[in-house]
Amino acid sequence: MLVHIRAFASFREILGKEADLEVGEGSTVGDLLEILVSSHQGLGPAIFEEDGRLREYVIIMKNRERIDSLEGLATVLEEGDEVAILPPVAGG
Amino acid sequence: MTGEGPSPPGRKILIAEEGFSMDEAIEAVKRDDAGAVVAFIGTVRDDGIDSLHLETYKEAAEEELLAIREEALARFGLLEAVVIHRSGRLRIGDEIVIVACSAAHRREAFDGCRYILEELKRRAPIWKKEVGPAGERWLEVGGDPAHDPARGREVP
Numbered sequence A: 001m002l003v004h005i006r007a008f009a010s011f012r013e014i015l016g017k018e019a020d021l022e023v024g025e026g027s028t029v030g031d032l033l034e035i036l037v038s039s040h041q042g043l044g045p046a047i048f049e050e051d052g053r054l055r056e057y058v059i060i061m062k063n064r065e066r067i068d069s070l071e072g073l074a075t076v077l078e079e080g081d082e083v084a085i086l087p088p089v090a091g092g
Numbered sequence B: 001m002t003g004e005g006p007s008p009p010g011r012k013i014l015i016a017e018e019g020f021s022m023d024e025a026i027e028a029v030k031r032d033d034a035g036a037v038v039a040f041i042g043t044v045r046d047d048g049i050d051s052l053h054l055e056t057y058k059e060a061a062e063e064e065l066l067a068i069r070e071e072a073l074a075r076f077g078l079l080e081a082v083v084i085h086r087s088g089r090l091r092i093g094d095e096i097v098i099v100a101c102s103a104a105h106r107r108e109a110f111d112g113c114r115y116i117l118e119e120l121k122r123r124a125p126i127w128k129k130e131v132g133p134a135g136e137r138w139l140e141v142g143g144d145p146a147h148d149p150a151r152g153r154e155v156p
Helices: A009-015 A029-039 A043-047 B022-029 B058-076 B106-123
Strands: A002-007 A018-022 A059-062 A082-086 B013-016 B036-043 B051-056 B080-086 B088-091 B095-103 B126-132 B135-139
Touching: A002 A009, A002 A029, A009 A043, A009 A082, A018 A029, A029 A043, A029 A059, A029 A082, B013 B058, B022 B036, B022 B080, B022 B095, B036 B106, B051 B080, B058 B080, B058 B106, B080 B106, B095 B106
Parallel strands: A002 A082, B013 B080
Antiparallel strands: A002 A018, A059 A082, B036 B095, B051 B088, B051 B126, B080 B095, B126 B135
């Protein structure tokens, strides 16, 4: 199934702005990030701590909802979902 | 006032690709039952840069700004509030953001305006990149400076 990936600011410079990615049925956000990390040099240390936890200041959204308020990295993806990878925000 | 870009009639929240009218934003919050209008305007400061590039996750930013606005209306008794935030490339002195609020009295207007601004800075998916003689640099508050020395500078 296809999911849509969007990345912003410094993460966009690593990942590119937008892409559709083929993932297996039942894949989680964590599975998706693993695929992206293995195919994009520099992404791993940018979003994960050394122990494999997501860095505290990295925001991942599924369909514009933070995964913290869903099931975290275990959040299951569905066809057509939009996953966004956001560095710390700095507006205003 | 500068810019002749999109103005916010009817729009309480706007991510603007071009310059916006500060006068129109302020006019939009005026009401007969309001005795106070407070507007905060953020501008591009000359920190030895040539320009500032603003990137937004537009749909998510608009949703977050709408939520922040609703919170401020409820918590501070604001009568009206308009928030416009730029995206794209800005030069020194350009307006980055306007938060305009009206209330019956000054205290609610000041407090509500400040709340919207501080929450916007903390929550809205918007990023700034400084472009200058020394190169380009993302300002990512809260990032880990040890991981990337170019990141993590606190913006006062």
